Amino acid sequence: MSMGDHDDARAWGEFWKANAGGDSTGCLPERWAAIETAQRAAWRGFAEGLRQGARLLDLATGDGRVLRWLREERRDLDLQGIDRAPKLPPAPEGTATRGGIAMEDLPFADDSFDAVTSQFGFEYGDVAAVAGEIARVLGPDGRVGLMVHRGDGPILEHNRARRSAILWAIEEKAVPATVIRALHDPRGGIAAAAQVAAALTMLGEKAHGRGTPAWEIPEAVRRAIMIGADRGAQPGAIETTIEAIAAQAENELGRIASLARACERADARADIKAAFAAHGLEPGETVPVAEPSGRALADFLTFS
DSSP states (O other), rough: HHHHHHHHHHHHHHHHHHHTTOOOOTTTTTHHHHHHHHHHHHHHHHHHSOTTEEEEEETTTTTHHHHHHHHHTTSSSEEEEOOOSSOOOOOOTTOOOEOOOOTTSSSSSSTTTTEEEESGGGGGSSSHHHHHHHHHHHHHHEEEEEEEETTTHHHHHHHHHHHHHHHHHIIIIHHHHHHHHHHTTOOOOHHHHHHHHHHHHHHHHHHHHHHSHHHHHHHHHHHHHHHHTTOOOOOHHHHHHHHHHHHHHHHHHHHHHHHHHHHHHHHOOOHHHHHTTTTTTBBBBOEEEOOOOOOOEEEEEOOO
């Protein structure tokens, strides 16, 4: 596993571990509801072409949302998903998911599935190796459906803006470290630390806007201090909470870096097509997946 692959696995593993109890929008922008509608429409069309009772494997399944959408369209399908993250949210009803499995080394026999899918997952792996594994586990006349990122799309754009705001908070203004110093300063303490966090929250809103990480991070720190004070927590315990907030921000930076690498792989369409062609799988039509504005946020690729 390369250093980038290791970083991807760690970042997304921590993400799904933290979100194991519910649904998450991942790295999608705030207008994710419209994006999800476009995604579901693409999978609806793919499901219509599957035979009765088809066995389907979803790669990098995450919270299993593609499996859930497919089940809503076709309850006859046998739906399974795998993900490299060791701990996943509960599988959607009527489906099965397994964590701790790399796309490059699938634990399934040859010709095990009638279809293989992936939404924003395939391009996080070694394209050539994953294409080979897909071809191996795919049965005769099997179909492949991949929704992949676009480097010119709104998802990467949104996350680059988040990266800038996170770096403002944890590097330029060093919010966690600055507040922790105030917390332990003999002339400061809990009240002074809360004031520092509040001031940084206002600065973050002015610099990047309310609701951005530049506002969210110092606001989360401020709330941690106030809640800790209400519960009679000692400064050391409050510091631990602030450090956890900082770690969460660092992990998001890791996911954004992972997303940028995935976009580069996805944009190398000739490499993707060549990887599948090497195993006798030919591409179908590439269909853009667009927001209501018409701007493409992803492409839907098929192979058979």
